[in-house]
Amino acid sequence: MRKFLVPIVAALPLLTGGCIAKTVVDVATMPVKAVGQVADWTTTSQDEADRNYGRKMREQEAREGKELRKLCKKHPEDERCARTDNGFRADPGGNRNN
Template sequence: MKMLFVLSAALLLPGCIAKTALDVATMPVKATGQAADWATTSQDEADRNYGRKMRKQEAQEARERKKACEEAGYQDC
């Protein structure tokens, strides 16, 4: 029984070591890719941020127009 365990461990261990070595070797590449992804903005994110900025700006302009209209004494602005 003990021999069977040692034999199976001997067969499985090199694969495990090879997988770990592969993971360690590819880790810097994956980390660099993730850092680049975090540092850049996708087109979808840029569009979403631009839309948010424009809606905020339009809301501010609408408030300013309403305030100017009320100060001028108009009822239907």
Template sequence: MRKILIVPVALLPLLAGGCLVKTAANVVTAPVRAGGQVVDWTTTSQDEADRNYGREMRKQEAKEGRERKQREKECRKHPDSCQGQYDGYRAGYGD
């Protein structure tokens, strides 16, 4: 009876050993992975910067379009007050 129990008990550390090593490795590398995630959250990638720049330029162009349309409408109503070219907001130049 003792011989039958000795074999499974002897094999238990071999079967569980991989799990223990993997768990220990995960515990050791967790702070490094967490630090990398924090850096990723706090920095802006080039792709994100390009996307944000494009979004901002589209907003500026939309604003310029609205201003031009408003000026044209005013010029149609009051043609004598319109002199020269439109010198309002231009996308990419300004605030």
């Protein structure tokens, strides 16, 4: 029995073409890859943070503009409603640094 078993076991790596070794490597590196993927999912890149900040600021400016338009409709004499050649002033608080 042993005469047949030793040559079969010795030939097994040649017959499998290294797929067992690759499987062992894949299983060993899987936890490292999984941790790396989780880290990518849970962290925010600088580009993504900049994009989110820009979106947030545009939404805030749109809200402020809408509120200013409502205010100017009700109280057109308010100094914050002073018009310039391109519409409303950028500073809705009326603070001028001149």
